[in-house]
Amino acid sequence: MGSISNLLVAEVLNIGLFLNILVSVSVRRWVLVTIIAVASIAFVISCVTMALFMTSKTASDDKLDDHDQRLHALEGRYAEVTTAEPTTIVKIKPVDAFQISTHYFPSYPDGLATHAIDGNLEPDYFKGSCTHTGSESEQNPWLAVYLGKSYHVFMVVVTNRGDESWGDRSKNLRVGVTNVKPEVGQNLDINSYTLCGEKPGLMGKIGIVRCSEGVAGRYVIVQFRTTNYMNICEIEIYGYEE
Numbered sequence: 001m002g003s004i005s006n007l008l009v010a011e012v013l014n015i016g017l018f019l020n021i022l023v024s025v026s027v028r029r030w031v032l033v034t035i036i037a038v039a040s041i042a043f044v045i046s047c048v049t050m051a052l053f054m055t056s057k058t059a060s061d062d063k064l065d066d067h068d069q070r071l072h073a074l075e076g077r078y079a080e081v082t083t084a085e086p087t088t089i090v091k092i093k094p095v096d097a098f099q100i101s102t103h104y105f106p107s108y109p110d111g112l113a114t115h116a117i118d119g120n121l122e123p124d125y126f127k128g129s130c131t132h133t134g135s136e137s138e139q140n141p142w143l144a145v146y147l148g149k150s151y152h153v154f155m156v157v158v159t160n161r162g163d164e165s166w167g168d169r170s171k172n173l174r175v176g177v178t179n180v181k182p183e184v185g186q187n188l189d190i191n192s193y194t195l196c197g198e199k200p201g202l203m204g205k206i207g208i209v210r211c212s213e214g215v216a217g218r219y220v221i222v223q224f225r226t227t228n229y230m231n232i233c234e235i236e237i238y239g240y241e242e
């Protein structure tokens, strides 16, 4: 009996040990599974958060970079631009240009008004990308750029003729906007359009004029308050659609 009792006791102890081990393993497994699950969820949340952060940062950085680069380019090319402006401002592609009169030369490039909007900043007249009015006796010569539709004009940059000293003809720059088409041959009244600004004296290599907020129209007028030939090698216009 004693041996049977001992066997039963031993068996009970073995079963208890087995159950204890089983429970212990089970508990450890659940703990392990729980830890892995929590860690996985935390990892996924971290990845999603990081991805959202990176996406936001990249988009923001791209916008800032683009904005800063454009401003930097404007500041480098157009020194008077110092303040940030809405990103909607674009360089307007003009449709046409015409002027008070045009000089046609037998052996030089003609002084077509469209040379002011051909996208070429070349300041040497003889390279064929500048304008030339027809008479040095014309008072307040002008050139009009047709934008095709009405734009809010933000800034106008006029590139002067640069060969020899012919750029000295360009003085007392006036830039304005209007919806009334000037006629070729017309002596344009300097007060017949909405003035954006002036640059008194010699224009120098470039003339930069900013328009007030809200100034809009289909035509940009560039005029010199002087009596002389008018030579312009490029007119760049920045703004946004009305």
Ligand SMILES: [Ca+2]
Pocket (backbone or CB within 6 Å): 115, 116, 117, 118, 119, 120, 121, 122, 129, 130, 233, 234
């Ligand atoms: Ca040009």
